[in-house]
Amino acid sequence: MTKGVLLAALIVPLAARAATPCFVDYLYVDANEGSASGGHVAIRFGDRVYHFQHHQPGVLRLHRDDARHFFYTYGILQNRTISVSHIATSEATCALLRDRFSARYLIQSKQFDVLETLRADRALLETLLAHRRRAAHGDAGGAGGDQAVRLRGAGFFFGDHTDLSETGDAGHPVALAQSGETATPLVELRALVQRRYGEDFIRQRIGEIERELSHMRPNDSDPVGVDISEDTYPAVGYSFSAKYNDLMVGLMALHALSVATPLQPGTYYTPSHSEFHLEVEERAALRAYAERLSGELVRLVASARPDWGFALLIGMARLVALQYSLDLGRLVFLDAFPPDHQVIARTTIEQHRDIMPDLLDEARDELQRARTRVFARSEIREAEFSELEAASNRFLALSTAITQGRDLPVYAGRLLPSRQAVRADIIIPALSEAQLVRSLAQARGRERAYAEQLQRMYRYNLFNKNCVSEIFRDINLSFVGENSGNTHADEIAACGVRETREHIKTESMERLGGYIAPGWSLNFIPFVSVMEVDSAYNVVDTEEHPSQRKARLAEMYRQENRFVAYLRESNVITSTIYRRQQDDSMFLFFTDDIVAPRPIFGVFNLVTGLVTGAVGLALLPADGGHTLVSGLRGVLFSLPELAFFNIRKGSFDYVSRQYCQGLCEPAEAANGTEETVARADPGPANRTRGGSPASLRYQ
Amino acid sequence: MRSHVCGYALPFLLMLAPLGCSFSDSSESISHSISSPFESISASISSSSPGGAERAYREDVRDYTQTYVTSGGDFQAYQADLAKIAQRHGISNWEENMTTYVGMGEGLAKATVTDAQFMAYKRTLSGNDPKKMDAIQKGYDSAR
Numbered sequence: 124m125t126k127g128v129l130l131a132a133l134i135v136p137l138a139a140r141a142a143t144p145c146f147v148d149y150l151y152v153d154a155n156e157g158s159a160s161g162g163h164v165a166i167r168f169g170d171r172v173y174h175f176q177h178h179q180p181g182v183l184r185l186h187r188d189d190a191r192h193f194f195y196t197y198g199i200l201q202n203r204t205i206s207v208s209h210i211a212t213s214e215a216t217c218a219l220l221r222d223r224f225s226a227r228y229l230i231q232s233k234q235f236d237v238l239e240t241l242r243a244d245r246a247l248l249e250t251l252l253a254h255r256r257r258a259a260h261g262d263a264g265g266a267g268g269d270q271a272v273r274l275r276g277a278g279f280f281f282g283d284h285t286d287l288s289e290t291g292d293a294g295h296p297v298a299l300a301q302s303g304e305t306a307t308p309l310v311e312l313r314a315l316v317q318r319r320y321g322e323d324f325i326r327q328r329i330g331e332i333e334r335e336l337s338h339m340r341p342n343d344s345d346p347v348g349v350d351i352s353e354d355t356y357p358a359v360g361y362s363f364s365a366k367y368n369d370l371m372v373g374l375m376a377l378h379a380l381s382v383a384t385p386l387q388p389g390t391y392y393t394p395s396h397s398e399f400h401l402e403v404e405e406r407a408a409l410r411a412y413a414e415r416l417s418g419e420l421v422r423l424v425a426s427a428r429p430d431w432g433f434a435l436l437i438g439m440a441r442l443v444a445l446q447y448s449l450d451l452g453r454l455v456f457l458d459a460f461p462p463d464h465q466v467i468a469r470t471t472i473e474q475h476r477d478i479m480p481d482l483l484d485e486a487r488d489e490l491q492r493a494r495t496r497v498f499a500r501s502e503i504r505e506a507e508f509s510e511l512e513a514a515s516n517r518f519l520a521l522s523t524a525i526t527q528g529r530d531l532p533v534y535a536g537r538l539l540p541s542r543q544a545v546r547a548d549i550i551i552p553a554l555s556e557a558q559l560v561r562s563l564a565q566a567r568g569r570e571r572a573y574a575e576q577l578q579r580m581y582r583y584n585l586f587n588k589n590c591v592s593e594i595f596r597d598i599n600l601s602f603v604g605e606n607s608g609n610t611h612a613d614e615i616a617a618c619g620v621r622e623t624r625e626h627i628k629t630e631s632m633e634r635l636g637g638y639i640a641p642g643w644s645l646n647f648i649p650f651v652s653v654m655e656v657d658s659a660y661n662v663v664d665t666e667e668h669p670s671q672r673k674a675r676l677a678e679m680y681r682q683e684n685r686f687v688a689y690l691r692e693s694n695v696i697t698s699t700i701y702r703r704q705q706d707d708s709m710f711l712f713f714t715d716d717i718v719a720p721r722p723i724f725g726v727f728n729l730v731t732g733l734v735t736g737a738v739g740l741a742l743l744p745a746d747g748g749h750t751l752v753s754g755l756r757g758v759l760f761s762l763p764e765l766a767f768f769n770i771r772k773g774s775f776d777y778v779s780r781q782y783c784q785g786l787c788e789p790a791e792a793a794n795g796t797e798e799t800v801a802r803a804d805p806g807p808a809n810r811t812r813g814g815s816p817a818s819l820r821y822q
Numbered sequence: 823m824r825s826h827v828c829g830y831a832l833p834f835l836l837m838l839a840p841l842g843c844s845f846s847d848s849s850e851s852i853s854h855s856i857s858s859p860f861e862s863i864s865a866s867i868s869s870s871s872p873g874g875a876e877r878a879y880r881e882d883v884r885d886y887t888q889t890y891v892t893s894g895g896d897f898q899a900y901q902a903d904l905a906k907i908a909q910r911h912g913i914s915n916w917e918e919n920m921t922t923y924v925g926m927g928e929g930l931a932k933a934t935v936t937d938a939q940f941m942a943y944k945r946t947l948s949g950n951d952p953k954k955m956d957a958i959q960k961g962y963d964s965a966r
Contacts, residue, residue: 430905
């Protein structure tokens, strides 16, 4: 038994000791210039990390990240050392805390989702009013907003149509232009649908949806109560805009099926790279998948679920692409980048030409892994096929950017085909202009009121509502009502403030070995908070995951003459580890790995900042102040160095796989088995006490 | 070993405290704000192991189902939100994905519904499809 577990056994309170010990991790992310210059904190449960981030306009929101992604972002790219305090407690307490943070995350996400829904309701009413006015008076009459709606998934079969002069009589969509071509897989799918549900099924369903759209009424009553709470999940109904959009998307899907529309040009790729060549057995597997997919789409056409139309559009588009794949003997896949994807300009690609081959190799490896996963199964499933589409998109985008000098589309989230069509030829519900004006006024009021409530509830406050205080607050509130199911407000109403606070304190002492009160103390400072955690809670082990630069330096010191390596890596001019990023301030020497000469290096950095600032003044008309700001920030972050205090460490916009401390390999490769993924150690760490990470069981 | 905070560093700590919370400039993908333009290209970071991806989806469905059952709400709204969760995990047709139903079962167990309630939810959520009902039962049994 390792020291860490022994220590846990000794200090975990008696009440919890009967159960298997479990560990919750408090993470402290070191300071660096950038978005968290004073440091940052988080709480980790297994492979999930929860942390609070400050969003415009002054709102604090809870994020949930994959642990590896968190360590990669902060430790590798942002070059910050991450300290981990392992808090020993019982399985029951781990579950309680994890559930609390999960619930808080879901509730807050939904609340902001509701705000987006209210915005969408308002935007749709503006669009409908504009159409109604245009039909009645010949112009939109200042209704505001767009006069088209964005229909996700429809872009695979229909182009944009925003020419209002062709909308004709509001209430019926424009006859969809047909090229005369049809997609064979959709002809066959249509036949299957008709065989199953009747010849007239598609036409009848189109009619039903058109009638339903025409009879839609906005929900003018408040979708949620005026008093929203951090503890209560908003029980809202299916919104007006969501229902309208889902019905319109379903309508477009049925139109595409009824005429067996081919795929729109530019919505799919037929690359000739060898990476996309299909072997005989792979083609057989795709053929079988296409057959099964057809069966799923037949069921989908009659589904009652709200998003059936989107799923039908994506399924049909995939069906056609699969047929192209079988015809050509190579993988044909849909464009999967969403409309709001980011773009890396070709000039930036050119500036980073040296890292692009590495990125392309990584993307190629991921594509190969995705192919292996898809074809390893006896039956292809959508989840794996979707990953193959995503990997194919990323690889092709990179390859094209490098070989053809194009901009590079990127997207941090999961890729799923969702090409939208922007259409103005929409069904207008049979509402009078007066009704729409009234509904729009109410929608605007609801949106404003709700936004104000959220702003008030989640307003960032330096001392008592920040990324540190909220973690302690949620830890403490986990212990409220764990038996009664009461919310904090209910408990206070039932027992009073003092008793509730005493109850929380008692529970925290028993479960975590101590109590930390959020509020008016210095523990709102991230670095101070971690010292408080270490002293108050049952922290049985601490780890330090060195920053990217520190890890690389340590390796160099092992392999080379330490003095030579230090001299080379001490400054930005000769360093082989660091390349200046445009978002970093201007500085000359690194000061995070030395203490005694820090003020001297700080002086050099200060002068570098001042000189850069002076140059920046001269360049102001040409570069918009970028150099000036870099110089001023260089001066700012040099000042602490004069007093032996380091903030700035430099950052990286890309790190080659060999230097990623294991984080750049897929979880299965890094950890060997799926079993260990849940307990993934995010990288090499220095341990200050206790056993190795493998001996600590993470929840 | 963590360095000690010198007394004269405290003013700097106080000065920088307002900058202590990581500031997100992402208004959209809250869970996927980008640190650098090349971060999102690193596909290995974006993707998790196949088992990990499925587990993450199942857990999200579980947690959401538990929340829905506990707080009540509109069934269509539940399905609409389920669709969003599925799409965030790269799944468009969640109805045909058995992991969805295992997650639902786990969520019902975590919500500590009564046996009668469980049977009712099982029928409604599965549309009385036997395979889906089995998956819900499996999830429910595993989480009790």
